[in-house]
Amino acid sequence: MSTENASHPVASTAASSGDAAAETAADGVAHRNDASPLGAPFEDVRTREPDLAEIEAFVREHPGYAAAPILDEMRVTEFARLDASGAVYLDYTGSGLYAQSQVDAHGAMLGRDVYGNPHSVSPSAQASTAHLERAREAVLRFFNASPETYAVIFTANATAALRLIGEHYPFGPERGYIFTQDNHNSVCGISAFAERAGAATTVIAPTVPDLRLDHEQVCAALGPVSDARKGLFAYPAQSNFSGVKHSLDLIDEAQRRGHDVLLDAAAFAPTNRLDLAAHQPEFVCISFYKMFGYPTGLGCLLIKQTALASWRQRWFAGGNVKLASVLGQGFVRGAGAAAFEDGTVDFLSIPAVEMGLAFLEGASHAHIAVRVQALTDYTLRHMRSLVHASGLPLIRLLGPIDTIDRGATIAFTVVDSQGQVHDIRKLAILAGQHGISVRTGFFCNPGAGEAAFGLSADDLVPFFRQSEFTFDDLRAHYRAHHGFDIGAIRASYGLASNFHDAWRFVAFLRGLVDRTCRDLATWPGDAPDESPVCSG
Numbered sequence: 001m002s003t004e005n006a007s008h009p010v011a012s013t014a015a016s017s018g019d020a021a022a023e024t025a026a027d028g029v030a031h032r033n034d035a036s037p038l039g040a041p042f043e044d045v046r047t048r049e050p051d052l053a054e055i056e057a058f059v060r061e062h063p064g065y066a067a068a069p070i071l072d073e074m075r076v077t078e079f080a081r082l083d084a085s086g087a088v089y090l091d092y093t094g095s096g097l098y099a100q101s102q103v104d105a106h107g108a109m110l111g112r113d114v115y116g117n118p119h120s121v122s123p124s125a126q127a128s129t130a131h132l133e134r135a136r137e138a139v140l141r142f143f144n145a146s147p148e149t150y151a152v153i154f155t156a157n158a159t160a161a162l163r164l165i166g167e168h169y170p171f172g173p174e175r176g177y178i179f180t181q182d183n184h185n186s187v188c189g190i191s192a193f194a195e196r197a198g199a200a201t202t203v204i205a206p207t208v209p210d211l212r213l214d215h216e217q218v219c220a221a222l223g224p225v226s227d228a229r230k231g232l233f234a235y236p237a238q239s240n241f242s243g244v245k246h247s248l249d250l251i252d253e254a255q256r257r258g259h260d261v262l263l264d265a266a267a268f269a270p271t272n273r274l275d276l277a278a279h280q281p282e283f284v285c286i287s288f289y290k291m292f293g294y295p296t297g298l299g300c301l302l303i304k305q306t307a308l309a310s311w312r313q314r315w316f317a318g319g320n321v322k323l324a325s326v327l328g329q330g331f332v333r334g335a336g337a338a339a340f341e342d343g344t345v346d347f348l349s350i351p352a353v354e355m356g357l358a359f360l361e362g363a364s365h366a367h368i369a370v371r372v373q374a375l376t377d378y379t380l381r382h383m384r385s386l387v388h389a390s391g392l393p394l395i396r397l398l399g400p401i402d403t404i405d406r407g408a409t410i411a412f413t414v415v416d417s418q419g420q421v422h423d424i425r426k427l428a429i430l431a432g433q434h435g436i437s438v439r440t441g442f443f444c445n446p447g448a449g450e451a452a453f454g455l456s457a458d459d460l461v462p463f464f465r466q467s468e469f470t471f472d473d474l475r476a477h478y479r480a481h482h483g484f485d486i487g488a489i490r491a492s493y494g495l496a497s498n499f500h501d502a503w504r505f506v507a508f509l510r511g512l513v514d515r516t517c518r519d520l521a522t523w524p525g526d527a528p529d530e531s532p533v534c535s536g
Helices: 052-061 063-067 069-077 080-085 100-112 123-142 158-168 190-196 215-222 249-256 288-292 305-310 336-340 351-363 365-385 424-432 446-452 457-463 471-482 499-510 517-521
Strands: 150-155 176-180 201-204 231-236 259-264 283-287 299-304 321-325 330-333 395-397 409-414 439-441 488-492
Touching: 052 063, 052 365, 052 499, 063 365, 069 080, 069 351, 069 365, 100 351, 123 150, 123 299, 123 351, 150 158, 150 305, 150 336, 158 190, 158 259, 158 283, 158 299, 176 190, 176 215, 190 201, 190 231, 201 215, 215 249, 231 249, 249 259, 283 288, 288 351, 299 305, 351 365, 365 395, 365 409, 365 499, 424 439, 424 488, 424 517, 457 471
Parallel strands: 176 201, 176 231, 231 259, 259 283
Antiparallel strands: 150 299, 283 299, 321 330, 395 409, 409 488, 439 488
């Protein structure tokens, strides 16, 4: 693809009305697809281009999109592999993409110097230690966190950071755990630690159908203003299921009511600036590959120094102690964050974190946020406008239908012309045949998925008493006993996304208008027997 095509801005003339059944475009004409004959294969969207009128219309509606030419330049120079391969990558909530300069710089660093295990005074060890400390400083600087207020504990991923909290937080009968139903599995899993410690657990359900948090309901669960510590409150800054941005003001509200706060920023940080001088939760979990793609297998826990000072090591291991003795039957704990970095940290990969953060700084979070919001708006408008000849809408959105207080993550199902829901994995495979990467399932956020599909504890508790079952078994259960399928498709935009990605995705969806489930069942590309129960 040419440089000019790769950097085109984009546009939507669809109306912003929320009527999913019969929206009209700006020209007053109901948006419907000129579909190919029923049962016929799609035209490959990779061979199609938007026309100039569409591009100009988009720019008029989203002038901020074109205000950051550096992102267009990066698409060409840093992410050339996308256009070279015809890939439409729409899984940024699952993983960010690395820039070419990131891996080049990291490779050059590894090829230039000698690095050894940092637990020593040798030159190679000291070179590694210097990079580790620079990376810690870079993380604090990126999130505007003072080193007097926060420490950085490097972990294998955000899940490992959350496990540290579960293992060390002082849960008990007087210190409970409150968490939102819309949360990643790993945040929900902390409840196992809380319950073993005799703590009460409380789950706050989202509103439906928009999957937002009701402020009054949250405050009621948190209780009255208090100086006493009541326990831990956990929620995501942005839902990895629906894209809803939950208010950061809840941090201050919860603390005012006597709670420590765990903020899951894994889905928020890639496209939004998190300022830890403005809001100061006790704990923030981060996954670096979700922010900038490389390296994988690294995350961190940003922890308030006051919280860290109250933690005590549950065991000792290489790397987290100053001194240990077998005969003396004791150990001297390590200092600060290093006391909770068991073993030898990934000292060859951690320097790449500093490089990734520098790359994000160069791209500018402000520009990224404006761009992905424009693409999300374009996609949502067209999704709402697609209607079958039968009058049924093609798309059922799971979460907000507009871009107010939401990120660039869209969860949805696709309905055929007869009102039946298309199989999510069949559609994902079909999308893949057009070079489009999307994700299916509940995305490791079962609570949001259960709320979106109206699932109940009365039905789920007996089902989960079985010893062995898969997500496919659960889907089959709901089809057989309740007459509907569960599971969503998720598309998400990120730093490298451009108009062509959104336009081709909409073109793919438009090709499903007036199709039936039977049409898809007869097309090539059978779904695998089962998909992972939990997938990012």
